[in-house]
Amino acid sequence: MTWVFVRYGNFTLGGGSATSAILHGALVEKRQWLTEDQFALCFALGRVTPGTNLLAFCTGCGWVLRGLRGAIASLLAASIPCSIFVTVLTALFSYWRDNNFAQEAIHGAIAAAVAITVKTCWTIAKPYFKGQGRLRVILVSAAAFFLYVFAGVPAIEVLLLAAVVGAFLPAAST
Secondary structure (H helix, E strand, O other): OHHHHHHHHHHOOOOHHHHHHHHHHHHHHHOOOOOHHHHHHHHHHHHHOOOOHHHHHHHHHHHHHHHHHHHHHHHHHHHHHHHHHHHHHHHHHHHHOOOHHHHHHHHHHHHHHHHHHHHHHHHHHHHHOOOOHHHHHHHHHHHHHHHHHHOOOOHHHHHHHHHHHHHHOOOOOO
């Protein structure tokens, strides 16, 4: 389990969304260590947790898999190697900030990160996008997007509101 979090938590480029999508493939699809519902629960709890959402998500997955020891192991595995790596990259950035080629490369990476984020959203929503659940996913997603982007409601409030709506608007039985 620890090796999965070292490998995917530290060597997946594109940010937390990309890492979450890769971990979905590794934990749910390939190894079947987590169910879709367990993965979604860890993902949602990671999003409502202050701080680094990816680390909270990995810790939650570790907890589901192996309890407290799994939570600690997955947290350390997903954080220590990449923390060292980002420290080195930050030190090198002082040399890159005036390099036009490096700046253009960073802009390209940002565009790709947006696409990866959209793909991650689909990966997580897809299992619930069936039958009558489609309307629920569309309505909650659209409302959350509107509230966050256009109404300026803080992300934590949007997530908590969506949780309340989800509790009172349960998915249809399949």
